[in-house]
Amino acid sequence: MKAKTDLPDSELLRLMLAGDEESFTLLYRRRQGGIYRFALQMSGSPQVAEDVTHDVFLFLMKDGNVFDAARGSVSSFLFGVARNYVLRRFRGDHATVPFADDEEDQDFDRETNVPGPLDDLTRAETIESVRRAVLSLPEKYREVVVLCELQELSYGETAEALGCAIGTVRSRLHRARSLLHAKLSPSGEQTELESSTAVESARCFA
């Protein structure tokens, strides 16, 4: 007989909804880390991350039967629920949006990124600057960066979680990385524009 630890998420969910506490515990331990980190990377607040994780698994207890295996994995389903709770927090409490793309952040970037964070990304300060840059992205770009880059979900899984097409994920990620380049470069947006112009002119000779 198969041990419960070897069961797939969907089976654990089925058992959990039938009232099996052990299945719930296993599923929670298997997925809580990713959900917590996703909420933390999206919000920048450990308190929000904890609340969102709590809400996601409470939702799973009450309304877990809405999960449809034909539409994706349990993991994607949970990320989708978490994303909705995070966005709800953003809309309900603007104070939880930790970093706006304002002058203060630009100053912070300039101070910490001299001579430039991309020169030495292994340093802790630089990791912190990347974290802040990710947090400063608009929501729709931030969520694809968090899911694809930080949670290492595939394009397909990310599309399932966000409820959009794979092409949308791909294009948003491309745009998000461009924005991150701009934020992490010492000269900001200008560098991106210059880079685009350079590519534009070089294309003629390639």
Add this chain to the structure above:
Amino acid sequence: MNCQRFESIASELARNQIMEADVRSEALAHSAKCVNCLARLRNEEMLTRGLNALATGMNSLEAPPALEARLVSAFRQPQVIVPMPVMRGRRFYWLAAAAAVLFIIFSVSTFRWHREQPAPHEARLTPPTPVKNVDGPAPQQIQTPKQPVFAVKSDDKPKHQPRRNVRGSALQAKAVITPNKDINSNHASEVATEFMPVGYWNAAALQDGGQIVRVELPRTTLASFGLPVNMDRYNEKVKADVLLGVDGMAHAIRFVQEKRLQ
């Protein structure tokens, strides 16, 4: 490969995403020739390393252990558990729709069946009781031994009650009751008016029972109820059925005439 094409796949290349081997080799070959594209690729690779470092640094973060205890506690509360429905998908909805249709059919047929039942306010008359008679000899009551309980359908009640100057007591006094031993057998050969109220009509008075008595009245009595009188036969009698309550009072009357043979 040109720079525009390289630009579109630079991040995929830096992230080591799966792509066709030919495209990868062409892109690397192009970056070897193009300084800008090479710089672009290096930037993408550094960004990827930075994001990977961030992901690695946060990889150990987990929800507080107290959260698990709270959720398990919530899980143990019975109202939280919602059993997964046995049937899912379209089959469930089809069955639900079929059940709804059956329920509607059952409701309609039950409603119709109730409407087809006889009216509940059917007046049941008790076996005949002696009739009080104020003047003259006591009238002979019409016995119906084979059918002691004589039901009067609601159709026999006066549907239209025109205002008339009715004098029930006078009618009762003048009534000359003649025996008719086979009143039921005459129904087929008789035509009758509807029961018309005599005096104050109170259907509640008939709930305790009553009695129909065949009488003969002067033909001029028809005029008292607004019915036409054939003056050529004004001195003749006319038959009538009087509905008596348990109090012995006349409550309604209908006039009876034998059918004429064609």
